[in-house]
Amino acid sequence: MRAIQADTTGGPDELQEVDVPDPELGPDQVLVDVAASGVNFIDTYQRSGVYDVKRPFRPGLEGAGVVVEVGADVDWAAPGDRLAWAGTLGSYAERVALSRHDAYRVPDGVELDTAAALMLQGLTAHFLSASCFPLAPGHTALVHAGAGGVGLLLTQLAAARGARVITTVSRDDKEALSRAAGASEVIRYEDFTDMSEELPRAVRGLTDGEGVDVVYDGVGAATFDGSLASLAVRGTLVLFGGASGQVPPFDLQRLNSGGSLSVTRPSMVHYLRTDDERSWRAEELFSAVSRGDLDVRIGATYPLAEASAAHRALEARGTTGKVLLLP
Numbered sequence: 279m280r281a282i283q284a285d286t287t288g289g290p291d292e293l294q295e296v297d298v299p300d301p302e303l304g305p306d307q308v309l310v311d312v313a314a315s316g317v318n319f320i321d322t323y324q325r326s327g328v329y330d331v332k333r334p335f336r337p338g339l340e341g342a343g344v345v346v347e348v349g350a351d352v353d354w355a356a357p358g359d360r361l362a363w364a365g366t367l368g369s370y371a372e373r374v375a376l377s378r379h380d381a382y383r384v385p386d387g388v389e390l391d392t393a394a395a396l397m398l399q400g401l402t403a404h405f406l407s408a409s410c411f412p413l414a415p416g417h418t419a420l421v422h423a424g425a426g427g428v429g430l431l432l433t434q435l436a437a438a439r440g441a442r443v444i445t446t447v448s449r450d451d452k453e454a455l456s457r458a459a460g461a462s463e464v465i466r467y468e469d470f471t472d473m474s475e476e477l478p479r480a481v482r483g484l485t486d487g488e489g490v491d492v493v494y495d496g497v498g499a500a501t502f503d504g505s506l507a508s509l510a511v512r513g514t515l516v517l518f519g520g521a522s523g524q525v526p527p528f529d530l531q532r533l534n535s536g537g538s539l540s541v542t543r544p545s546m547v548h549y550l551r552t553d554d555e556r557s558w559r560a561e562e563l564f565s566a567v568s569r570g571d572l573d574v575r576i577g578a579t580y581p582l583a584e585a586s587a588a589h590r591a592l593e594a595r596g597t598t599g600k601v602l603l604l605p
Contacts, residue, residue, distance in 0.1 A: 280605065281371035282585045285334045287327035290589035293337070293370075295582065301368075301375035305351040308376050310361060314394035314579075315341040315369045317588045317601040318427075319496070319521055325589065328524065331367075337585070338369030338603075342384060342394035346373075360384040362393035364401055365547070370585055372605045379553070382560045388567055392574050395427075395600035398546070400563045400574070402518065403431040405549035407439060408559075410516045410542055411492040415440030418485060420493040420508055422501055423521070424461055425452035427600045430575055432494060433459040438571065444484060446477070446501075448595070455575070455598055477504030489513060499523035511537035518544055521595065575599030 279300050284292040303309050321337040323329045342362040345355050355361065363369070365380040384393040406428075407413050413436050421436065423429045424445025436443045437460030445461040447453050453464045463484050470476040482489055489510035495501055498520030505515050517525060533539040550556045566572035577599030580588040584603075591597050 279372040280582060281336055281368065282338070282582065282603075283334050283336050284325050287325070287333070289326070290322075290586040290593070292325060293586040293589065295585075298371075300373050303347060303349050303375050304377075305349040306378060307349045308345045308352055308355045308359075308361070308381070309347040310341075310343040310363075310374050310376055311346050312341050312343040312369065312372055312374055312605050313390040314343075315371070315582070315603040315605070316394050316398055317580075317585075317592060317603060318398050319519055319592065320398075321370075322589055322593055323520075328520075336368040336370065338371070339367060340364045340394065340397040341366075341369045341374065342390040342397070343374070344390075352378075354378050355381070355383075360390060360393075362390075362397050364397040365550075370582065370603055372582070379556070382556070382564075385564050385568060388564060391576060391579075391602060391604075392567065393564075394602060395574050395576050396431075396563055396567065399427040399600060400431050400572075401550065401559050402428050402546055403435050404559045404563060405544065405546065406432055406494055406516055406518060407435045407441075409549055410518075410544050411494075411514045413439040413441040413492070417441040417491045418510075419443050420481060420490045420505070421445045421461075422493070422495050422497045422505070423447070423595075424456035424459070424464065425598045426496070426595075427575075427577070427597075428496055428518075430455060430459045430599055431572070433461055434572055435566075436460070438566075444481065444490065452598060459573070473501055474503035474507065477501065478507035481508040485510070492516060494518065497521050498525050502528075506532065506536060506539065506541075509536065509539050512539070513537065514540045514542065516542055516544065521593075576602055578602070579604050 496519030
């Protein structure tokens with residue numbers, strides 16, 4: 279089969295298409311023909327060395343496809359079943375071997391490319407809005423990168439829970455997408471020269487000087503100081519990524535002086551710890567898609583062989599919605 283591999287740490291050009299044997303199938307695994315693989319910032323962190331992974335490295339953690347073979351002990355899937363997954367490394371490939379705890383059955387009426395686009399970013403948006411800071415009517419949330427893959431899904435889920443959502447974007451087209459997803463107000467930061475001062479000034483101008491209850495920040499270093507300063511008293515900063523770079527250590531006394539603030543740095547694996555929790559999150563997401571209540575925007579697709587181009591586009595923050603690779 280064809281797969282994408284990076285032999286050394288480096289930039290997008292380290293990603294090369296290679297011919298490799300099909301995955302070896304364990305007794306409780308299934309072999310899936312991949313219909314689409316999702317591209318995520320964590321893939322770029324692993325490729326570039328921000329996150330340490332074993333080399334040679336085959337990226338990709340999510341996708342969707344059709345079962346073609348099952349292991350000897352499998353009683354939870356059969357050939358022909360449509361599955362999506364999150365957490366299986368090496369998903370930039372034509373075939374993937376899945377374990378039960380990574381796999382989710384795709385309901386009838388949900389396309390495989392939609393399911394692939396929903397997995398990591400949808401599950402992330404769900405645990406952010408339902409668990410890290412459980413949103414409810416009366417809350418005001420600031421969502422950075424409101425037109426990105428997580429941002430569009432998170433905005434929809436937050437608005438559905440009754441929260442007022444303020445987003446940040448950089449361009450006209452991104453503002454339109456963010457407002458369509460349910461953002462009440464959109465902050466355009468392209469002309470900001472000092473995010474740490476101008477962002478909180480804009481946020482407080484939209485909240486009668488109070489600030490927001492929660493900031494969902496996947497941008498990281500470029501926005502962290504401004505995010506912290508945008509919080510209301512006893513507000514929470516949920517730092518779930520570092521698209522602009524990782525946040526350096528900071529003085530915890532800033533949480534006290536800022537108004538008894540809280541900061542959390544979640545990881546999805548800690549919010550998918552049991553079968554019940556995994557099922558709950560996936561079923562809520564798929565049900566919302568089936569009802570037409572959750573729009574999953576696929577912003578760009580690339581052939582598998584062009585994985586490096588997909589990484590370049592993502593890291594340049596030139597994408598909206600989800601980026602997929604198609605074998």
